[in-house]
Amino acid sequence: MSNTTKSPKNFEALAAKPATELHKEFAEWLFIKTGVKVDLKTVQLAVSFRMDFQASPENQASLADRKAKAAADKKASASRKAAKLEAKLAEVKAEAKPEPIDPVKMTIVYTGMGEPQVHKFGCADLKKMTRKTGASKETVTFHSHTELTSHIYADMIEGGESTLEENYGGYDCKPCVGKLDS
Numbered sequence: 299m300s301n302t303t304k305s306p307k308n309f310e311a312l313a314a315k316p317a318t319e320l321h322k323e324f325a326e327w328l329f330i331k332t333g334v335k336v337d338l339k340t341v342q343l344a345v346s347f348r349m350d351f352q353a354s355p356e357n358q359a360s361l362a363d364r365k366a367k368a369a370a371d372k373k374a375s376a377s378r379k380a381a382k383l384e385a386k387l388a389e390v391k392a393e394a395k396p397e398p399i400d401p402v403k404m405t406i407v408y409t410g411m412g413e414p415q416v417h418k419f420g421c422a423d424l425k426k427m428t429r430k431t432g433a434s435k436e437t438v439t440f441h442s443h444t445e446l447t448s449h450i451y452a453d454m455i456e457g458g459e460s461t462l463e464e465n466y467g468g469y470d471c472k473p474c475v476g477k478l479d480s
């Protein structure tokens with residue numbers, strides 16, 4: 299009754315026992331199913347001690363090693379992924395940054411009727427305008443609507459009649475001009 303401590307298994311003595319019918323049938327079955335001719339003693343030992351091996355400190359230690367390695371691999375893979383994403387994000391950010399707008403050479407047409415028209419210099423529509431009587435043209439190079447406004451409405455702004463804000467973009471800016479700064 300007092301003998302509750304399990305005595306350690308004597309593996310050598312157990313291994314010296316003869317193979318059982320089950321071991322023989324298992325070895326035969328393995329051969330039929332897999333085509334591999336297995337050694338009967340190996341089958342006996344594997345069947346008998348598989349659980350002991352799995353529970354052994356040796357196996358537990360190597361299991362812990364494998365787990366730690368898998369966790370380290372996963373972490374490394376995650377940081378590689380994160381670095382890749384960051385690089386991609388930087389790329390996207392660089393692409394999204396608006397490009398500075400180059401100055402555009404434009405022709406302003408004062409038709410004498412309505413607001414002045416602004417075309418890109420060399421626009422085909424300008425040819426028709428020249429035939430119009432009373433129309434005057436001038437060529438300027440600007441990169442913003444603020445510059446255009448202060449130029450076209452200079453008289454009114456400088457004379458104090460109206461402000462830049464009031465005149466801002468008041469002209470008829472044609473699509474041929476393209477994008478300008480504000």
Ligand SMILES: [Zn+2]
Binds near residue numbers: 416418422423472475
């Ligand atoms: Zn045009």
